[in-house]
Amino acid sequence: MRVGIVGGTGDIGEGMALRISQVHEVILGSREVEKACTASDTCHLTLEGKGLPCTISGVCNQEAVDRAEVVILAIPFQHVQGTLASLTGLGGKVVVSPVNPLARKEAFLFTPPPEGSAAQLIQKLLPGAKVCTAFNNIAAGSWKALDAPFAHSVAVCGDDPAAKELVKGLVSSIPGLTPFDAGPLAVSPMVEAITPLLLNIARFQKMRDVGIRFS
Numbered sequence: 694m695r696v697g698i699v700g701g702t703g704d705i706g707e708g709m710a711l712r713i714s715q716v717h718e719v720i721l722g723s724r725e726v727e728k729a730c731t732a733s734d735t736c737h738l739t740l741e742g743k744g745l746p747c748t749i750s751g752v753c754n755q756e757a758v759d760r761a762e763v764v765i766l767a768i769p770f771q772h773v774q775g776t777l778a779s780l781t782g783l784g785g786k787v788v789v790s791p792v793n794p795l796a797r798k799e800a801f802l803f804t805p806p807p808e809g810s811a812a813q814l815i816q817k818l819l820p821g822a823k824v825c826t827a828f829n830n831i832a833a834g835s836w837k838a839l840d841a842p843f844a845h846s847v848a849v850c851g852d853d854p855a856a857k858e859l860v861k862g863l864v865s866s867i868p869g870l871t872p873f874d875a876g877p878l879a880v881s882p883m884v885e886a887i888t889p890l891l892l893n894i895a896r897f898q899k900m901r902d903v904g905i906r907f908s
Contacts, residue, residue, distance in 0.1 A: 694863065697761025698722060699754045699768060699776065702732045705791065706767035708836025709828065710736050712843075714749040716866050721749055722757025729753065743839060755780055763787045763863060765828070770794040770811050777818050784821030787856045789863075790881075791828035793888040801889035801896070805882055812850065812881040825851035825860045826881040827872070830888055832902040843869030846907040848884045850875045873907055 694717045698706045701721035710719050714736060721736070723729035729751030740747040758764055758780055768776050770792050777783070792811035796804045808814040816824040827849045835843065847864045849872050851857035857874065864872035875884060887905065895903040 695762045697757035697764045699757055699766050702728045703767055704833035707732055708833045712836055712867050714747045715745055719749040720757045720760045721751045722754035726753050758782050765789045783819050786822050787859055788822045788824045789827050789860055790815050793829055793885045795889045801892040803886040803889050810881040810885050812878055823853040823856035825849055825857055826884050827860050829884050830905050834902040845870055845904045847872050848875040850878050850881045852878045
């Protein structure tokens with residue numbers, strides 16, 4: 694599977710690339726091609742140094758969209774509208790949103806847009822795309838800690854059954870991840886709201902990279 698990561702040079706994007714590029718072709722996108730190439734080279738060297746496979750290339754965000762079968766939007770919520778306005782060709786694509794709208798005050802708070810969630814806003818902005826939520830509750834540190842245990846449950850929401858099954862297949866192909874069908878895209882506010890909860894638990898218990906597992 695060809696997986697494009699828009700915003701692939703942020704912490705989450707780079708972390709996801711380290712895991713996904715071991716089992717799929719990753720097309721790592723950025724607004725600056727040079728940054729994408731540097732991140733791609735770093736990912737390759739890191740995995741090569743551990744004797745792990747890696748298939749990755751660094752490109753601009755638009756090329757990542759053009760070449761990918763599945764597009765992951767690894768971008769902060771505040772950049773969603775600007776980034777999507779700069780891209781074309783997302784109609785008909787499976788678009789994965791791990792985006793969580795939140796703010797840090799006395800604690801981390803869920804701050805959704807009027808649409809209800811980041812994923813629902815993205816679907817509104819991309820009416821022709823098949824938007825699914827996934828990977829929302831995995832910390833960047835967990836993605837990058839290749840020598841640490843990696844075992845997370847991943848809630849997947851979406852309105853297109855075939856797209857949701859494709860995303861669940863992507864999730865299950867990554868060692869340590871288990872997908873769970875959480876329902877339609879209308880459920881995405883609940884999924885996104887888990888992340889500020891996890892951040893608060895980590896902060897007040899002085900823990901790092903808290904995740905979730907369903908059993």
